[in-house]
Amino acid sequence: MVDSAVKIRLVLVFLFGFWAAVAEAQVDSLFIQEGTASFYGKKFHGKKTASGEVFSLDSLTAAHKRLPLGTIVRVINQKNDLAVVVRINDRLPSYSKRQIDISRAAATRIDMIQDGLAKVRIEAVDLDQLDKLVEYYAEKEHLGLRIRPYYQGIVLPKRTLDLNLAEFQTEEFKNYPPDFQLVKNQF
Secondary structure, three states: OOOHHHHHHHHHHHHHHHHHHHHHHHHHHHEEEEEEEEEOOHHHOOOEOOOOOEOOOOOOEEEEOOOOOOOEEEEEEOOOOOEEEEEEEEEOOOOOOOOEEEOHHHHHHOOOOOOOOEEEEEEEOOHHHHHHHHHHOOOOOOOOOOOOOOOOOOOOOOOOOOOOHHHOOHHHHOOOOOOOOOOOOOO
16 A cells, blocks of 8 residues: 555645646747847937837847837847846847847846847747737738747646445445445455
């Protein structure tokens, strides 16, 4: 017979594995794009962005070719896994080889100032932001972007089964054939 402490440990291992898989699926669903990031030079400080805002080196903002202005994304430096959350307020030219151009403050947070460029992963910050992007791109082309809805698994109510057959009355089994026997559960 298996010790109850072992049963509890097995259940906990299973639950943590399940939660980790759900978390991994959610993180993967937030993925929008991978590519190269650069950061704004000092010559852009104080100039107007595509959104009409004045650019500041100290803001946590970015330029992107296609993401809607006002979109908030997480930019993760793949070299060191440092991340920063930025708001898209400007446009990159369509011919640019970069996927995103972030402010100097954002570049400092993900430690890419020294290199100048970084391979990055761009993600939605949460499922609500992802839903807004899915809605925005519903009728639009989104080349180079992975925009798709995230479907959460179905949560079923907990069901238990009483395996203790001693509770049954033989009266309940009167319609069964005579050779049918009740056997008490030995668990």
